Amino acid sequence: MTDSTAGRLQALFEGHRLTPTQRRIAHCMVRRAGDVPFLSSVELAELAGVSQPSVTRFAVALGFDGYPALRRHLREVAPPEPDAGGGGGETLNEYQQAVLAEIENLRHLAGLLADPTPVERAGRLLAGSRPLPVLGLRAASSQARGFAYFAAKVHPDVRLLDEAGSMLTDRVDAAVRAGATALLCFALPRHPREVVEALEYARAAGLTVVTVAESAFAPVAAHSDLLIPAAVGTGLAFDTACAPMMLGRVLLEAMADELPDAQARLEEFDTKAAARGLFVE
Helix, strand or coil, X not given: CCHHHHHHHHHHHCCCCCCHHHHXXXXXXXXXXXXXXXXXXXXXXXXXXXXXXXXXXXXXXXXXXXXXXXXXXXXXXXXXXCXXXXXXXXXXXXXXXXXXXXXXXXXXXXXXXXXXXXXXXXXXXXXXXXXXXXXXXXXXHHHHXXXXXXXXXXXXXXXXECCCCHHHHHHHHHHHHCCCCEEEEEECCCCCHHHHHHHHHHHHCCCEXXXXXXXXXXXXXXXXXXEEECCCECCCCCCXXXXXXXXXXXXXXXHHXXXXXXXXXXXXXXXXXXXXXXXXX
C-alpha cells in the first residue's frame, strides 16, 4: 500500500462522524487499500471483524446508496497501485498518523490561543463562581474529573458533575443555591442528550456556561455562553482528546491567575503532603 492510495481513502472518510464500529471498518480499508475495491461486503466484514450489515451502514454513512456503490467508487478513486520499488517517502502506519494528527490539533489550539481574551474571560468566570460545578458525561467525564482534581487545589469549592440522571439537575440546583454563578462543561463526541439538557437547565437556573468542545458548531454551542474549541482526533477507533485536555489545563492556569490565594493554597497542600508522606520521592 502506498501513501497516495491510503491518502485517497483517508480523504473519503474525512468530514464524516463515524461510530467506533465504522472506524474499525475504515481502518481495515486503509490497511488493505490495494484489495478493498475488489472485496465483497461479507469479505470486508470478516477482515474488519464486524457484521455484514455494519458494512452496509458504513457505506450509507459515507453517502452511498449501499456497499456496491461504495466499491464502484473505490475502484475509481483508489485503485491498487504497483510497488514503486523504493520510490521515496516513508510510509506511516495508522498509529503514527493518529499521533501526527493530534500534534496538528495542538498546533491549531496554539494558534487560537494567540488571542487569549476568551480564555482570560473564562478564567474570571470560573474563579468568581463559588461553588464551581464542572460537568462532563460519558467520553468527557475524564476531562471533567481531571480538571476538577487540580482545580480543587486552588479553588475553595469545586463540584464534579459526571453522572447523568435526575440527580444531575438536583446537583445543579444545589450549586445555584450555594451561590454558583458559572458552570464549566467538557463536551466531547458523541454528545449525550443529557449534556444538552443539563446545559439548558443550568442556563435557565441562571448559570453562565463555559464549554470546551471539539468545534464551535458542536451541538452544545447553542447552550453555551462561552465556547472554546479544541479539536479531537478521529484517526483511531475511539476519539483522542489531547487538545481538549491541554485546553483544560490552560483554563486552570487562567482561573488560578484570578484567584489571589491560589499560590498560598498550593503551598499549604505541598506542606501537608510532605508531612503525610503522600508522595514518594
